[in-house]
Structures are given as structure tokens and as C-alpha cells.
Amino acid sequence: MTALDIGNALTRYLSERASKLDSYAHQELHRFASHIGREKLIEQVRAPHVAGYAEAEVSKGGDVKGRLDPVKGFLTYLSKKGLHTENLSTHVKIPRPSIKGGAVSTRPAFQTMEMTQSGLEARKKELADLKGQRPEIVQAIRTAAADKDFRENAPLDAAREEQGKIEARIRDLEEEIRRAEVVDAQGGSGVGVGATVTLRNLDSDKDETYSIVDTMEADPASAKISVSSPIGAAIAGKTEGTQVSAQTPKGARRYLINKVKFQV
Numbered sequence: 001m002t003a004l005d006i007g008n009a010l011t012r013y014l015s016e017r018a019s020k021l022d023s024y025a026h027q028e029l030h031r032f033a034s035h036i037g038r039e040k041l042i043e044q045v046r047a048p049h050v051a052g053y054a055e056a057e058v059s060k061g062g063d064v065k066g067r068l069d070p071v072k073g074f075l076t077y078l079s080k081k082g083l084h085t086e087n088l089s090t091h092v093k094i095p096r097p098s099i100k101g102g103a104v105s106t107r108p109a110f111q112t113m114e115m116t117q118s119g120l121e122a123r124k125k126e127l128a129d130l131k132g133q134r135p136e137i138v139q140a141i142r143t144a145a146a147d148k149d150f151r152e153n154a155p156l157d158a159a160r161e162e163q164g165k166i167e168a169r170i171r172d173l174e175e176e177i178r179r180a181e182v183v184d185a186q187g188g189s190g191v192g193v194g195a196t197v198t199l200r201n202l203d204s205d206k207d208e209t210y211s212i213v214d215t216m217e218a219d220p221a222s223a224k225i226s227v228s229s230p231i232g233a234a235i236a237g238k239t240e241g242t243q244v245s246a247q248t249p250k251g252a253r254r255y256l257i258n259k260v261k262f263q264v
Contacts, residue, residue: 036050
């Protein structure tokens with residue numbers, strides 16, 4: 001039996017099944033390989049490693065079957081090719097989807113993600129650009145894998161790593177777009193995405209003005225901060241006249257919210 005590590009075995013598997021696996025399956029397989037350890041020899045992978053990974057994925061909820069089916073297929077392949085003495089796919093337990101009100105529940109409840117229209121458009125553009133890179137990456141992997149030397153193949157490793165990064169980013173963007181809730185330009189009852197906020201720094205007695213944007217648009221140098229930034233988190237949902245404290249990179253700061261304005 002040939003000694004092969006997880007990373008190279010996965011490359012071989014993806015090369016042989018390129019036309020049968022979609023990008024989502026590629027991403028989940030790369031994620032599994034990273035979790036187990038790409039340099040770990042296949043024979044060193046044990047049932048508890050696989051079962052633990054599967055249980056963690058099940059606990060996350062969501063599209064469990066979509067995430068674990070590719071892993072089961074890969075583990076079955078390792079067994080059929082004689083690369084592992086045990087069929088580890090039997091340790092990937094995928095629960096049956098729950099049925100509520102006569103319909104199969106395939107998606108979990110999720111929280112919306114507030115963003116500006118420009119933030120949403122920026123995500124869509126980046127997603128389209130990344131998807132456009134897929135054919136080039138796939139071809140790079142096929143070309144690098146053609147020499148059949150999986151032990152020391154820097155171009156193959158680089159292409160495989162790049163594919164993993166791209167697919168991970170694509171998944172993040174698709175999820176953010178799915179959860180997107182474009183903010184109402186009229187605003188709400190307090191500070192939120194889309195607001196321009198004037199704060200009085202109670203330590204320096206000077207005014208500071210910030211635009212509250214989503215994370216993709218954040219640019220502190222241009223006074224654009226997200227609600228996940230120290231100051232943004234401190235003032236999120238607060239109204240004019242409220243005093244807040246924020247732990248900034250320069251230390252603790254106290255602010256008074258003087259004005260909250262939403263562009264019409």
C-alpha cells in the first residue's frame with residue numbers, strides 16, 4: 001500500500017473526479033483536509049478524528065449533508081483504492097433532515113446582515129470576479145498534477161492552496177449576500193449602518209464625526225467605521241444624548257453622542 005498524505009491524496013481524488021464535484025464540494029474537502037492535517041499520512045488518520053469532525057459539523061446545523069457528503073465520498077475512495085485499511089466513511093454520521101409541518105427543513109434560521117447598497121454591490125462584484133478565476137485555478141491544478149509526482153510539487157501545492165482560499169471567500173460572500181439587509185436610508189431609533197454620527201470626545205473635548213458602514217466598506221482613515229469596531233460597537237443602537245465608553249487601540253475613551261443623521 002502506497003504511503004500518501006491527506007493533501008496529495010485529495011489532489012489525486014479531485015483530479016480524477018473533477019467533472020463530478022462542484023465548487024462547494026471542493027471547498028468542503030479542502031476544509032476537511034486542513035482540519036485533519038494535509039501532511040498527515042492517510043494511515044495515521046483514525047476513526048475518532050473523522051467522527052469528531054463530523055460531529056462538530058452536525059452541531060453547527062445548516063446544510064450538514066451538503067458539507068459531509070463530499071467527505072464521505074473521499075473517505076470511501078481512500079478505502080477502495082487501498083490507501084487506508086478501514087473505510088472511515090462509516091464514521092461520518094449524517095442525521096436525517098427534520099420535517100416540520102410536512103416540509104423538510106433544509107436551512108436553519110439565520111440573522112440578517114445590515115449593509116449599505118454600495119456594500120452589497122461591492123460583494124456581488126467581488127463574488128463575480130472570484131468565480132471568474134475558477135477555470136484558471138482548475139487548469140493550474142490539472143497542469144501541475146500531470147507530472148504525477150505528488151511528493152514534491154510546489155506548483156501543485158500553491159494552486160491547491162489558492163483554490164482553497166478562493167472557494168472559502170466565495171462561500172463567505174455568498175452567505176453575506178444571502179443574509180443581506182440593505183439599510184433604510186431614513187434610519188431607525190438609534191445608531192446603525194448608514195448613519196453619520198457626531199461624537200464629543202469627553203477626554204479631549206473635541207468633536208469627531210464618523211460614517212457607520214458595513215465591514216466591507218470600513219476605512220478608519222476616512223472616518224468610515226463598522227458596527228463591529230470598538231467605537232461602532234459602543235454606539236450601535238444608541239441615541240443622541242447618550243454617553244458611552246469604548247476601548248480603542250489608543251486606550252479607553254468616553255464619548256457623548258451629539259448628533260445622529262441618516263442620509264435621505
